[in-house]
Structure formats: structure tokens, C-alpha cells
Amino acid sequence: MLPVHELSIMQSIFDIIIDxxxxxxxxxxxxxxxxxxxxxxVEPAALDFAFEYFAQGSLAEGAEFTITQVPVTGRCIRCGESLKGIVNLNCKCKEGPEYEMLTGNELFVNTVTGESEG
Incomplete structure (x- = not known):
């Protein structure tokens, strides 16, 4: 069965790639x-599967597809302490769970490499 969520995301990614x-x-x-x-x-394995589905018969068929995963990091709004990991978003200052998420929620096409027309 095709991963519907990742197929939808890959359709958007593929539009960016082809554009x-x-x-x-x-x-x-x-x-x-x-x-x-x-x-x-995004589940990386499902996104990879969706890429293979969309790449068939396209300019990207046979392309190397990689996903760089970015860990969750944040910063305590009250004291500025750096926080890392999903379960570690509670600051030692114990002033409450107020934090600013810095990384971990992004999803974007980083690079597209290819061979240009003659």
C-alpha cells in the first residue's frame, strides 16, 4: 500500500524539483x-518509497535521493538555555514549559543536482 501522506508531500517536493x-x-x-x-x-522510509514512485519515467529516474534529518532543538524563553531532543524540552530553570523551537520541524528541498542541456 502506498503511503498516502508521504505521496502528497512528495508530489509537492516533485513539483519544486521539476520546476x-x-x-x-x-x-x-x-x-x-x-x-x-x-x-x-515525515517518515523517511515512506518518503523514499514515494520518491521512487514519482521518479519513474521522469527526469529524476535513477537519481540519488537522500534525506538529511534534523534533530529537535529549542531555547527556553525565560532563561535562554539550549534544549535538545523531543523529551528534553523542559528547562532546568523550572519556570515552566515555555520554549522556542529552533529546529526539528522543517521540511524543504535542500539541493537538486543534474546535467544541463547541451
Missing amino acids: NAAKHRLRTITKINVVAGEISG
């Missing part, structure tokens, strides 16, 4: 890197 390939006159795409935060709601 960029056209803008840069790429005839083939050889490498794609996507950055996905730890709590972005």
Missing part, C-alpha cells in the same frame, strides 16, 4: 537532498 530543473535547463536530475526535521511528520 527548478526547468529553470536551470537540466536534462536529467542526478541527486536530490531533502531536509526533514525530526518532528516534521
